[in-house]
Amino acid sequence: QQQVKQSPQSLIVQKGGISIINCAYENTAFDYFPWYQQFPGKGPALLIAIRPDVSEKKEGRFTISFNKSAKQFSLHIMDSQPGDSATYFCAAIRAGATNKLIFGTGTLLAVQP
């Protein structure tokens, strides 16, 4: 019940295209869903996050779509750029109860010029 499943494992997108990464969770107690971006040699950096009381959140080229009934959420990167090439992790947490983030397995995104 603590798992967060993430797909695809890797993704190749052309510059200007849309990158889509999907995650699914089981534990309905999760109430905060962040996405992290990690470049080689760096720690994960918070990209965007959503709570289950909204179905979509947009920040610049990054959008999270959230489907509470299906227990799924996804990250959309519009107008993907080579600089977006990184590993993306979805995560889930029971905010307020703990700082324990449950991470997905990661998606290695390569944006080709």
Added chain:
Amino acid sequence: KAGVTQTPRYLIKTRGQQVTLSCSPISGHRSVSWYQQTPGQGLQFLFEYFSETQRNKGNFPGRFSGRQFSNSRSEMNVSTLELGDSALYLCASSLIAGEDTQYFGPGTRLTVL
């Protein structure tokens, strides 16, 4: 404001040795969490501390331990190192326990030979 700092950045040890890793949270942050990142297991939660108290512990053997000091700095210790302990060890800080926004440091890359 300075980010989360971790020292050392790289470490090479041999099997059976012990190691201590250090984390300084963002100024004013009182909560620190530790994660292990490996290619095979991904990002896994080790433990979290708030006000010098361990609030939560992940599913790791007792060889992994940690502590937090009164200035919120934290250390983690791994005793009797095994080859499988080779990983990137990440520290994350947040203002308070249960705070949803956590900020990660660059990590300590531990190699066990």
